[in-house]
Amino acid sequence: MIFSLIFLTVCTLMQLYISWRIHTTLHLWQNNHQHWLWWSSGALWGLFALCWLLHSQVFILHHWSEWFWSQWLGMLFLLFMPLLLVDLATLFGLVLRRVQRLMLTAALLVSLVLCVIATIQGTRAPVITRYDVTVTTLPEHLDGLTLVAASDLHLGPILDTHWLEQRLQQVRGLSPDIVVLVGDIFETNGDEAGEFIDRFKTLQVPLGVWGVSGNHEYYGRNKLPLFEKAGIQRLQNNWQQIVPGLIIAGVDDLTVAHRRGQLDNFVESALNGRPHGATILLSHTPWQINQAVANNADIIISGHTHNGQIWPFNYLVERQYPYIQGHYPLGSSHLFVGRGTGTWGPRMRLWQPAEILHIVLHAAKNETVADTESTPR
Structure with a gap:
């Protein structure tokens, strides 16, 4: 139970950070608020948390549930790391401010590409x-x-x-x-x-x-x-x-x-x-x-x-x-x-x-x- 609490806390913080960074990046490009992003992020987090808490249970959607929480966990990490590296490199916008939004956008694209590559490599035969x-x-x-x-x-x-x-x-x-x-x-x-x-x-x-x-x-x-x-x-x-x-x-x-x-x-x-x-x-x-x-x-x-x-x-x-x-x-x-x-x-x-x-x-x-x-x- 303690492990699950720590695990979900870390994943929640990662998802909040990713959602915040996606929101601010899209806002910089489009100059409007992206409320749909927060609703989508909240729904994904809720589904992830539910699937994780049920992962030791066997029910009709058990296989799908296991696949969802595990894949989303991998995507969280691969989205989190490039965005964090950009923030560390720019000191969260204190330096390189003019190119920060471009770097964050590039980080998002790199993250998505890495998710695809990791999934392909993960499903290959050993x-x-x-x-x-x-x-x-x-x-x-x-x-x-x-x-x-x-x-x-x-x-x-x-x-x-x-x-x-x-x-x-x-x-x-x-x-x-x-x-x-x-x-x-x-x-x-x-x-x-x-x-x-x-x-x-x-x-x-x-x-x-x-x-x-x-x-x-x-x-x-x-x-x-x-x-x-x-x-x-x-x-x-x-x-x-x-x-x-x-x-x-x-x-x-x-x-x-x-x-x-x-x-x-x-x-x-x-x-x-x-x-x-x-x-x-x-x-x-x-x-x-x-x-x-x-x-x-x-x-x-x-x-x-x-x-x-x-x-x-x-x-x-x-x-x-x-x-x-x-x-x-x-x-x-x-x-x-x-x-x-x-x-x-x-x-x-x-x-x-x-x-x-x-x-x-x-x-x-x-x-x-x-x-x-x-x-x-």
């Missing part, structure tokens, strides 16, 4: 980012092992079963030996969850589908039971030996543990006592990386950050998550932080394309191949 890495502890008979990782699917009213089926087809096209899902898989556990479960059950992988919880699995009703129902083997601060010489470990979401004041040495505990072999560690939030490296995790896979999802949020996110996206060689360990396969909130991405990780493991006798990135065919 790119497939391939990495070939050498793992010194990988047995020779596992050379060429193919791992596919997806994170932050946020399956629910917006990213529906049709979208999930398209992603599963992308995964199948890579012929993986093992698939890992790195948290924030389910955004809902309502009636539509059964359809997601049925889709996941069609994914057949030689060494299984493995996953860990993300913070969104704990929001609203507990979504953790959906993992087992969907055939996803959930790792909960423990490890499993998939085959001799290959271990997979995973931790519950560190963000949730931190907010509850229960953050401990989860990573160290999850890796403790495992047999010798190549170790894959799954952690939704890219924290406790030093512990993972100190405990000789060979491959560490995280998500959560979305790399900000909408530029320039990535600069803010990076302050809390130094490992924000991409491949980080850390001694003999390799950390991969995915940008997320889906989106949270607005179906928008700006210069931060969604992705699926395609990681090929090579035994030490083989040379590491350069990282490459490609779009799905």
